[in-house]
Amino acid sequence: MLHHDAAPLRVLYLGGSGTISASCVRLSVETGMRVAMLNRGRNEKDRPLPDGVEALVADVTDDAAVTAAIGDRTFDAVVNFLSYDAADARRGFPLTVVRPSHTYDDANPPLPGGWTVVDRIARGAEVPVHGDGTSLWTLTHAEDFAQGLVGLLGNPRAIGETFTITGSDVYTWDQIYTIVAEALGVAPRLVHVASELYPVVAPGWFWSGEVLGDIGHSAVFDTTKIRTFVPGFAPRLTFHRAASRMVAWRRDHPDTTTADAATEAVLDRIVGAYHAAREVYRAWGAS
Numbered sequence: 001m002l003h004h005d006a007a008p009l010r011v012l013y014l015g016g017s018g019t020i021s022a023s024c025v026r027l028s029v030e031t032g033m034r035v036a037m038l039n040r041g042r043n044e045k046d047r048p049l050p051d052g053v054e055a056l057v058a059d060v061t062d063d064a065a066v067t068a069a070i071g072d073r074t075f076d077a078v079v080n081f082l083s084y085d086a087a088d089a090r091r092g093f094p095l096t097v098v099r100p101s102h103t104y105d106d107a108n109p110p111l112p113g114g115w116t117v118v119d120r121i122a123r124g125a126e127v128p129v130h131g132d133g134t135s136l137w138t139l140t141h142a143e144d145f146a147q148g149l150v151g152l153l154g155n156p157r158a159i160g161e162t163f164t165i166t167g168s169d170v171y172t173w174d175q176i177y178t179i180v181a182e183a184l185g186v187a188p189r190l191v192h193v194a195s196e197l198y199p200v201v202a203p204g205w206f207w208s209g210e211v212l213g214d215i216g217h218s219a220v221f222d223t224t225k226i227r228t229f230v231p232g233f234a235p236r237l238t239f240h241r242a243a244s245r246m247v248a249w250r251r252d253h254p255d256t257t258t259a260d261a262a263t264e265a266v267l268d269r270i271v272g273a274y275h276a277a278r279e280v281y282r283a284w285g286a287s
Contacts, residue, residue: 008032008033008034009033009034009076009077009153009154010033010034010036010073010074010075010076010077011028011033011034011035011036011075011076011077011078011079011153012035012036012037012038012070012073012075012077012078012079013025013028013035013036013037013038013078013079013081014037014038014039014060014078014079014080014081014082014083015037015039015060015079015080015081015082016037016038016039016049016053016081017037017039017042017043017044017045017047017049018081019045019103019104019105019107019108019142020081020100020103020105020142020145020146021037021079021081022047022048022049022105022142023105023141023142023143023145023146024079024142024145024146024149024150025037025049025050025053026048026049026050026143026146027143027146027147027150028150028153029050029052029053030050031150033150033153035052035053035054036053036054036055036056036073036075037049037053037054037055037056038056038057038058038060038066038069038070039057039058039060039082040057040058040059041055041057044256045107045108045253045256046107046253046256047105047107056069056070057069060082076153076154077153077154078093079149079153094159094160095159095160096152096158096159096160096161096162096163097161097162097163098148098149098152098162098163098165099162099163099164099165100140100145100165100166101138101140101164101166101219101221102137102138102139102140102215102219103140103141103142103145103166104139104140104141104142104242105141105142105143106242106245106246106248106249107249107253107256107257109180109246110139110176111176111177111180112130112207112210112211112215113207113263113266113267114260114263115250115257115258115259115260116259116260116263116264116267117177117263117267118180118184118246118250118257119258119259120259120264120267121177121180121181121184121186121188122184122186124186124189125189126189126190126191126271127177127188127189127190127191127267127271128191128192128193128267128270128271128274129173129174129177129190129191129192129193130173130192130193130195130198130211130215130216131173131192131193131194131195131211131216132192133172133173133174133177133190133192134172134173134174135172135173135215135216135217135218136170136171136172136218136219136220137170137171137172137173137176137215137218137219138166138167138168138169138170138219138220138221139167139169139170139171139176139239139242140165140166140167140169140235141167141235141237141239141242143236143237144167144235144236144237145165145166145167147230147232147233147234147235148163148165148223148226148230148233149165151229151230151232151233152226152229152230155229157229158229161225161229163225163226163229164221164222164223164225164226165223165226165233166221166223167235167237168223168235169235169237169238169239170220171239173215174190176239177190178190179239179240179243180243180246180247182240182243183240183243183244183246183247184247191271191274193270193271193273193274195211195212195216196212197270197273197274197277198211198212198270199212200273201269201270201273202266202269202270205266
């Protein structure tokens with residue numbers, strides 16, 4: 001576990017209110033760091049952030065606005081959660097690259113379709129699952145990811161290195177959906193849909209590409225390196241426990257966890273296409 005830092009680092013987070021970054025901000029404060037976060041001043045999911053965090057408001061793509069917001073402040077480390085390519089990441093700084101996998105938190109369930117899928121499970125509607133539901137998938141709660149990232153801050157040995165930070169929770173997709181259903185107190189109605197059908201039925205949906213290029217494949221990671229650099233890295237949240245927390249978050253935040261009509265329509269089309277295909281196959285078998 002990470003302990004209080006008697007010689008606090010000064011850390012700037014670019015971002016700070018997202019799925020992963022909010023947990024990192026909280027843990028940084030808990031361990032005694034002096035934390036500032038720079039973003040556009042939005043916290044759309046209403047994630048709790050600790051007192052004492054200095055909020056700087058600017059668009060990170062606007063260099064002049066960022067310079068004005070930071071002023072004469074100096075930092076020991078900058079964590080950029082708004083960097084999406086190599087050129088953007090470098091910008092003249094020595095850097096450490098951190099690679100999460102599928103990371104979620106209480107406000108962002110790790111299901112294709114998010115809270116809309118949780119709503120379907122809760123009310124007993126059919127839920128499409130890509131493939132046969134048996135591919136293995138690694139899930140990491142953002143609080144566990146934060147242990148690794150925050151543990152790297154201030155360590156000069158980490159500069160120039162790349163780290164994979166994931167937990168050890170590995171489940172089949174059928175298990176993932178079933179665990180969420182158990183937390184809701186219901187039995188899931190899972191429909192196994194060929195991954196190739198998703199982009200045919202819903203070509204514009206983000207997850208249609210993911211079921212072919214990402215989540216349709218098993219993904220298990222070696223975290224030896226992060227455990228070597230951060231001996232206190234010890235993921236603690238099983239998905240069973242996290243699912244109960246997500247259900248509690250849904251109860252306490254109804255305005256931000258409702259089903260989305262557009263996503264609902266996509267899921268209905270996928271389920272409908274599955275049943276239509278089955279009817280075709282039945283007809284062929286009967287002929």
